[in-house]
Amino acid sequence: MNYQISEAHGEPVETAVTAILSENSRSTGFPYAPEPVKLKIVENDEIIAGLVGFTLWEWLYIETLAVDANHRGQGLGRRLVLEAERIARARNCHAAWVDTFSFQAPEFYSRLGYTPFGTLPDFPDGQQRIFFRKELAG
Incomplete structure (x- = not known):
């Protein structure tokens, strides 16, 4: 496992983090959408x-x-x-x-x-x- 700083425009980190959050929220009954x-x-x-x-x-x-x-x-x-x-x-x-x-x-x-x-x-x-x-x- 390594940590990286994401600075490039258009890099998919925001999409990936939102997908993780959405999946976690869905399990509580409050999907993040x-x-x-x-x-x-x-x-x-x-x-x-x-x-x-x-x-x-x-x-x-x-x-x-x-x-x-x-x-x-x-x-x-x-x-x-x-x-x-x-x-x-x-x-x-x-x-x-x-x-x-x-x-x-x-x-x-x-x-x-x-x-x-x-x-x-x-x-x-x-x-x-x-x-x-x-x-x-x-």
Whole structure:
């Protein structure tokens, strides 16, 4: 047995690890089968904003949300989150969660109805990683 660091793009380590996790989860009655949520806003053939996440076990997880600096303040991030929530509801999700950093977007998620449920201090040094959740029922 040897340990290897996987750095090459496209290497199948992520697929293999997910398959192992899925098999283990299946035996508990909760198969690991995330459904992707990938949204983009395009202008002049260029992606200016996007959201990447997935739904799993009746939850939406927003992994990454970004809006190009020249297009911020126009409601694009809000539109992406609301569309992801719409998709999640259509997939019978009852809640959503996301994490951000104290220097990024905690106020943004609060304005959208997300409430904090945990933090990691000094991540990075002097800042916090903040975890938010939102009920999607209704």
